[in-house]
Amino acid sequence: MDIEQFYSADERRRQSAEIEFGNNWYDSKGQRYELSWVEDTGEFYAMLELAPEADTWSPFGDIEVEDVEVGTLLVTVLGTLATRGEVEALLDGWAAHMAEPDGVHWVAERLVAAGITRPTLD
Secondary structure (H helix, E strand, C coil): CEHHHHHHHCHHHHHCCEEECCCCEECCCCCEEEEEEECCCCEEEEEEECCCCCCEECCCCCEECCCCCHHHEEEEEEEECCCHHHHHHHCCCHHHHHCCCCCHHHHHHHHHHCCCCCCCCC
């Protein structure tokens, strides 16, 4: 589902605080993900940003896009964790793994080890 469908399906998501756990996770295909946890629902989700056409490039090599289409931001709920503490324990050390090639699968492995159904991330 796209990001708007995700928020529209449960208004608690739109009103809730969200904690981001990095926005530069990549899979084996080089697709970029952001990982977030929604406090009011306990949902831990990945948002895949389909590769946009660059409007410009920053001096640091980042792609800058003026108008991001909602349909290019795809959300997958990876699991439900009741508290922020549970998420932080699950992702202990995440910042070091985010930079790894295919680092998003480190997250999938952690979820499986915690007994959360294996998510499909690519």
